[in-house]
Structure formats: structure tokens, C-alpha cells
Amino acid sequence: MKAFFKTLWLIVKIAAMGALAIWIMQQQGDVAITLDQNGAPVIYEFALPVILSILVVGLLLLLSVMRLFDNAARMPGQIALKNERKKLQEGYQALTKSLVAIAAGDGHGAEKLAQQAAKKLGAPPLSLLVHAQAAQLQGDTGAASRFFHQLAADPKAGFLGLRGQLMQEMKIALTTGQVEHARRLAAEAETKEPRSPWVMQARFALEARAKNWREAEQVLVRGARFQAFTKDENKWYLAALQWMQSQEATTRDDARHLAKRAWETCPPLVPAAVHYAEILFAAGRRNSAADVIGKSWQSAPHPDLALMWMRLMPESDGDSIARVKWWDKLLLLNDRDPEAQILRARTLLDANLWGEARAALMKLKLTSSDARCYELLARLEREEKGDAAASAVWLAMAEEFNVPMWVCKIDGTRHSQFQTICPSCGSFASFRWQNPGQNLPAVIAA
Numbered sequence: 551m552k553a554f555f556k557t558l559w560l561i562v563k564i565a566a567m568g569a570l571a572i573w574i575m576q577q578q579g580d581v582a583i584t585l586d587q588n589g590a591p592v593i594y595e596f597a598l599p600v601i602l603s604i605l606v607v608g609l610l611l612l613l614s615v616m617r618l619f620d621n622a623a624r625m626p627g628q629i630a631l632k633n634e635r636k637k638l639q640e641g642y643q644a645l646t647k648s649l650v651a652i653a654a655g656d657g658h659g660a661e662k663l664a665q666q667a668a669k670k671l672g673a674p675p676l677s678l679l680v681h682a683q684a685a686q687l688q689g690d691t692g693a694a695s696r697f698f699h700q701l702a703a704d705p706k707a708g709f710l711g712l713r714g715q716l717m718q719e720m721k722i723a724l725t726t727g728q729v730e731h732a733r734r735l736a737a738e739a740e741t742k743e744p745r746s747p748w749v750m751q752a753r754f755a756l757e758a759r760a761k762n763w764r765e766a767e768q769v770l771v772r773g774a775r776f777q778a779f780t781k782d783e784n785k786w787y788l789a790a791l792q793w794m795q796s797q798e799a800t801t802r803d804d805a806r807h808l809a810k811r812a813w814e815t816c817p818p819l820v821p822a823a824v825h826y827a828e829i830l831f832a833a834g835r836r837n838s839a840a841d842v843i844g845k846s847w848q849s850a851p852h853p854d855l856a857l858m859w860m861r862l863m864p865e866s867d868g869d870s871i872a873r874v875k876w877w878d879k880l881l882l883l884n885d886r887d888p889e890a891q892i893l894r895a896r897t898l899l900d901a902n903l904w905g906e907a908r909a910a911l912m913k914l915k916l917t918s919s920d921a922r923c924y925e926l927l928a929r930l931e932r933e934e935k936g937d938a939a940a941s942a943v944w945l946a947m948a949e950e951f952n953v954p955m956w957v958c959k960i961d962g963t964r965h966s967q968f969q970t971i972c973p974s975c976g977s978f979a980s981f982r983w984q985n986p987g988q989n990l991p992a993v994i995a996a
């Protein structure tokens with residue numbers, strides 16, 4: 551459409567020029583110009599079309615010159631625009647390089663590049679974010695906070711700044727237990743993004759760290775609606791919160807009720823299962839307690855369950871064969887797990903069933919990298935044959951292997967006892983039981 555009007559306008563202009571030329575040529579008459587030269591008048595005579603032609607050409611020339619001047623006047627503006635573009639390009643290049651430096655863990659290089667970017671770009675949100683992350687990499691949390699704070703004031707990218715501030719405060723809050731500042735930031739983030747899964751995860755971590763079990767439970771239930779936690783995580787955390795509430799309950803009924811809920815929510819949470827079994831055992835309900843331990847053993851064989859099972863052993867079953875039978879009851883529920891095989895070998899040794907114990911241990915040795923397998927072989931040599939030398943060889947081998955432990959899934963620290971709050975990073979219910987065999991691929995992957 552634009553091209554059509556342009557062509558039309560050109561045709562109109564040509565037609566007008568043609569009409570003007572014809573009109574000029576048709577004009578009759580002369581123009582006499584009298585000029586005074588040294589007191590004597592000189593008369594110049596021109597035909598009218600010539601004069602009119604000179605006038606029109608002169609006018610067109612004037613218009614062209616004016617346009618030329620106008621363009622010249624615009625030139626500095628165009629140069630400035632070009633410079634501005636170049637500056638922006640260089641700024642974004644520095645910003646990109648700075649992001650690469652952050653990814654590579656080079657905080658100092660990132661900071662220098664971020665400064666270059668800020669000079670060229672002013673202080674757009676992205677440059678502030680890079681500054682903050684570079685400061686974090688260099689361990690300067692104060693500077694990082696300042697940049698995040700500035701970023702939080704940006705009307706469009708403010709949430710990024712708030713998130714950065716919160717993540718930084720979270721670390722401090724979880725390790726020190728001083729959660730108030732982080733909680734305020736989390737509440738602010740929640741009003742801005744009420745459905746954000748990470749805001750819910752942060753709020754949950756903070757409430758649990760502050761041991762506000764009920765509030766943490768509310769956040770967890772709400773978070774489940776927005777997929778802030780996986781189904782398994784949700785059950786594990788919920789059970790841990792109910793277990794904690796059971797421990798703090800003021801009446802026995804409340805304690806038992808909450809312990810039952812915790813165990814039913816997540817039977818593999820071993821300490822909660824042991825806690826419930828202890829409550830039942832103390833109330834004289836040995837069989838119910840054994841059921842609880844048995845069902846948890848099915849999904850998560852663990853030495854603590856075995857210890858509780860031993861406490862539940864009927865007193866009349868004092869002889870060694872009866873003891874093996876009692877253990878078999880548990881082992882039949884899940885005898886494939888390495889933990890079950892270790893337990894089986896130990897019960898056979900306890901009953902002096904040397905042949906069966908040796909067969910079980912030699913079979914386990916083929917696949918296990920559990921130090922306890924070698925310790926049991928050492929014990930077998932000592933107790934069956936009194937062979938101290940053979941025993942010492944097995945013990946030396948045992949030192950080359952690990953034993954299963956509770957491992958914090960957040961910071962990877964290893965612990966012999968389950969703790970609800972990780973003493974190293976302050977995370978709630980972050981311990982997972984890992985036997986050494988499971989551990990190896992993780993080490994290789996890292």
C-alpha cells in the first residue's frame with residue numbers, strides 16, 4: 551500500500567512538472583531589466599519562459615541545498631547513535647563473559663568483567679545480578695547482599711533480587727539457627743509469588759529449622775499441591791515432622807497417636823519406626839511392635855531395626871536355635887538386601903553354626919564392599935578355629951572398605967546416628983541410609 555502511494559505521488563510530481571514546463575513555454579512576452587552601469591542605463595531583455603525557467607531551477611536548487619544542510623545537521627546524532635550501539639554491544643559482551651566466568655567459578659574475573667559491563671550499560675538488572683554472584687563467589691556476602699538489595703528495588707526484575715537475598719540468608723539461617731531475617735524475606739517472596747515451589751521449599755526448610763513442626767507441616771501440605779516436593783520427599787518429611795511432634799507430646803495417647811501416623815506415613819523412616827515400636831513395647835504390645843519393625847524391615851532393612859527386633863525377642867526363646875528362628879522370622883520378610891545378609895551371617899555366628907556362617911559370608915563377599923562382611927569373617931576364623939593369623943588378614947581387608955552410614959543428601963556429610971537437623975548444614979530430615987555398595991557410583995559420578 552505504501553509503495554502504491556509512493557508511485558502515485560511520483561506520477562503526480564512528474565505530471566505537475568510537465569504541466570509547469572508546458573505552461574512556462576506557452577507564456578508570451580518579455581521581461582526587461584534595466585541596470586544602472588556607471589550612470590548609463592543598460593537594458594537587458596529576456597523572454598518570459600526563460601525567466602520563469604531560471605526561477606523554477608533556482609527554487610529547486612535552493613530546496614536541494616536546504617536538504618543537504620538538514621542532513622548535515624543530523625549527522626552528529628547518527629554518529630552518537632552508532633557509538634551508543636557499539637557501547638551496548640561491548641557491555642553485553644562483557645556481561646556474557648562475566649556469566650561464563652561465574653559458571654567457571656572465577657569470582658575475581660567475573661567481578662572485573664561485571665564492572666566493565668556496568669560502565670558500558672549503566673546498571674541494568676542483569677549486571678547487578680552478575681555483580682552479586684561474582685561477590686558471592688569471592689565470599690563477600692556483604693557486597694552480594696548490597697547488589698541483591700539494589701536489584702530487589704527494580705520494578706521488573708525485583709523478584710530476582712529478593713530470591714538472591716533469600717538464598718543467601720537461608721544459608722546463614724540454616725547453619726546458625728537464626729531464621730528470623732530469612733523468614734521475613736521468605737514471607738515477602740510468598741506474597742509476590744505465592745505458587746512458587748522454591749519459595750515453599752525455602753519456607754519449609756526455615757520453619758523446620760526453627761522447630762515449628764506444625765507450621766512446617768502446613769507449608770508441606772500446601773507445597774504438595776504445587777509439586778514443591780516429590781511424593782517420596784513429602785512422605786519422608788511429613789513422617790519426620792509427626793515423629794518430632796510425637797516426641798514432644800505431653801500425653802501418652804498423643805505420643806502414640808502421632809508415632810503411629812508417622813510410621814504409617816513412611817515406614818522406611820527407620821528412627822520413627824523404632825520410636826513407635828518402643829511406645830508399643832512399653833505398653834506391653836510386643837506383637838504389634840514386632841509387626842511395625844517387620845513391615846519397616848521389608849522396605850528399609852537397617853541395623854537399628856535389627857537391634858529393636860532383638861529387644862522384642864520372647865524371653866522363653868533363650869536357646870540359640872530358638873534365637874535363629876526368631877531372626878529368621880525377620881529375615882524372611884526381606885532376605886535379599888545386603889543388610890539382611892550381614893544380619894543372617896551374624897545370627898549364624900552367634901549360634902555357632904560355623905559351616906552355614908562361612909557359606910553365607912563367602913557368598914556375600916563376592917558382591918559386597920561392606921567392611922562388616924570382613925569383620926565377621928575375621929570373627930569366624932577366631933571363634934571356629936582360633937586362627938589369629940587368618941583373622942588378622944580379614945581384619946586388614948576390612949579396613950579397606952566402608953560401613954553403611956547416614957549421609958546428608960544436601961552436603962554429603964556422613965553420620966553414624968540419625969539426626970533430624972544436620973549438624974553441618976542445618977537441613978531438616980536430610981539423612982539417607984547408604985551402604986558402601988550404593989556409595990561407589992555416587993563417588994565416581996562426582
Ligand SMILES: [Zn+2]
Pocket residue numbers: 958959960961962963972973974975976977980
Ligand atoms: Zn547436611
